Amino acid sequence: MKFVPSWLNRLASPQHFFIDIKPWIMWLYVLGTIGLLVGSVWGLAFVPPERYQGDSFRILYVHAPIAHLAQLIYISIAIAGVVHLVWKLKMADVYMSAAAPVGCWLTALALVSGMIWGMPTWGTAWVWDARIVSTLILFFLYFGLIVLRRVIPNPARAATALSILAIVGAINVPIIKFSVEWFNTLHQPASIELFGDVSIDRVFLVPLFINIASISVLSAGIILAYMRYLVVERNASMTWIQEWSRGKNQ
Amino acid sequence: MRFWAFYRRELLIEFRSGVESFIPVVFFLLVVGTFAFTLHSVFTGDSRVLVSVIWITTLFTSVLSLDKLFKRDHADGTLAVAVLHRDAITTTVVTKLIAHWSVTGIPITILGPTVGLLSGLQIDHALMLGFTLLIGTPTITMLGALVTALLVGLGRGGELLTVLILPLYIPTLLFGISVCHLHIESASYTSELLWCFALLTGSTTAIPLALGPVLKMSQDS
Numbered sequence: 311m312k313f314v315p316s317w318l319n320r321l322a323s324p325q326h327f328f329i330d331i332k333p334w335i336m337w338l339y340v341l342g343t344i345g346l347l348v349g350s351v352w353g354l355a356f357v358p359p360e361r362y363q364g365d366s367f368r369i370l371y372v373h374a375p376i377a378h379l380a381q382l383i384y385i386s387i388a389i390a391g392v393v394h395l396v397w398k399l400k401m402a403d404v405y406m407s408a409a410a411p412v413g414c415w416l417t418a419l420a421l422v423s424g425m426i427w428g429m430p431t432w433g434t435a436w437v438w439d440a441r442i443v444s445t446l447i448l449f450f451l452y453f454g455l456i457v458l459r460r461v462i463p464n465p466a467r468a469a470t471a472l473s474i475l476a477i478v479g480a481i482n483v484p485i486i487k488f489s490v491e492w493f494n495t496l497h498q499p500a501s502i503e504l505f506g507d508v509s510i511d512r513v514f515l516v517p518l519f520i521n522i523a524s525i526s527v528l529s530a531g532i533i534l535a536y537m538r539y540l541v542v543e544r545n546a547s548m549t550w551i552q553e554w555s556r557g558k559n560q
Numbered sequence: 561m562r563f564w565a566f567y568r569r570e571l572l573i574e575f576r577s578g579v580e581s582f583i584p585v586v587f588f589l590l591v592v593g594t595f596a597f598t599l600h601s602v603f604t605g606d607s608r609v610l611v612s613v614i615w616i617t618t619l620f621t622s623v624l625s626l627d628k629l630f631k632r633d634h635a636d637g638t639l640a641v642a643v644l645h646r647d648a649i650t651t652t653v654v655t656k657l658i659a660h661w662s663v664t665g666i667p668i669t670i671l672g673p674t675v676g677l678l679s680g681l682q683i684d685h686a687l688m689l690g691f692t693l694l695i696g697t698p699t700i701t702m703l704g705a706l707v708t709a710l711l712v713g714l715g716r717g718g719e720l721l722t723v724l725i726l727p728l729y730i731p732t733l734l735f736g737i738s739v740c741h742l743h744i745e746s747a748s749y750t751s752e753l754l755w756c757f758a759l760l761t762g763s764t765t766a767i768p769l770a771l772g773p774v775l776k777m778s779q780d781s
Contacts, residue, residue, distance in 0.1 A: 458724065471711075474710060479727065479728060
């Protein structure tokens with residue numbers, strides 16, 4: 311059964327995860343921060359102004375990566391939910407608990423940066439447009455996950471409940487995509503498609519992709535650090551944790 | 561055979577609780593009435609507003625009535641016994657949901673278009689509203705039951721339930737309302753209607769299978 315590489319198999323155990331992942335977090339932080347600085351400075355200072363929106367379009371380099379990641383993290387939580395329900399991996403549950411708050415914050419930031427962008431371009435901060443409303447709903451979905459985790463005292467039950475809610479909620483995420491076509495509204499249609507013509511010039515795209523990549527790396531670092539914290543919290547009674555903390559204190 | 565026995569039991573319990581079983585219907589009328597009174601000319605003048613208000617009130621009524629869906633059975637141990645029979649749990653739960661839909665979904669499916677007609681909705685628009693409610697309310701019951709089952713026995717309900725359920729209702733709501741709006745505007749609504757059916761078939765086939773394990777989990781802990 312060589313389905314899973316052995317290093318990945320190793321990470322599924324809380325103990326090995328806790329020890330193996332430690333050196334990676336610092337690298338993810340460093341890489342993410344440098345990338346974010348490069349991408350943002352490039353996007354904010356060196357890219358030519360856009361034809362219609364002038365300089366105000368530059369918030370794209372903050373808004374789009376965040377909004378992208380906010381959706382991506384929700385889908386990843388739903389996948390972790392499936393993994394939890396099928397294989398009962400402990401780390402899947404830890405991932406869901408750690409990623410939900412991060413996703414919630416990113417969604418809130420996406421909404422706020424969208425509002426700031428809306429003021430000069432649309433003349434209003436908030437429009438009850440389909441895509442904005444879908445993002446707002448995504449925020450509520452994240453909020454629901456965090457609250458559900460808190461109100462269920464039994465950890466095993468909380469994990470299963472969280473997986474189910476995340477999977478059901480993931481049905482909502484495609485609506486964010488489709489709603490752009492369903493309702494013809496103020497919002498400009500998505501300009502980047504994975505397969506097909508890109509409607510932005512390449513000059514604008516390079517810093518955007520740098521920012522998308524580096525904010526993903528940075529968030530991965532934050533989520534992993536939070537996961538380590540949760541592992542300590544949940545395994546506090548285990549001998550390996552106690553040995554680790556004793557070794558740390560010496 | 562077992563189905564009818566369960567179904568009869570559920571309905572009997574519901575009706576013998578007396579005036580309590582009318583709460584969802586009265587709530588529905590009260591909320592729609594409040595909207596109608598405060599929005600007055602907007603409400604009666606624009607059929608689209610009317611249809612949307614009736615649809616949204618349906619969602620709120622559903623959340624309100626879901627709170628007690630598993631409460632009684634959990635309190636008196638019926639749920640614990642049902643969970644013990646692995647093959648019986650799905651039948652029990654499906655029967656329970658059909659009974660619940662019969663006392664909340666069907667009255668609203670009839671009341672919604674009636675209120676619409678009284679407020680000046682055209683008859684074919686009212687029929688379309690009734691039809692979307694008919695295929696939308698089972699989806700609403702199913703999704704709501706799943707989230708309610710996650711919270712069985714926690715002693716939490718009310719606003720927590722609302723916060724968890726309402727975002728999940730959005731697709732059903734959007735498609736239901738779009739069909740009615742497009743019909744009122746004499747536009748083509750086929751794809752939206754097909755989406756309504758997709759949500760209906762998806763939720764009524766998948767969720768009953770998930771409910772058994774979820775309820776079992778709630779009894780284990």
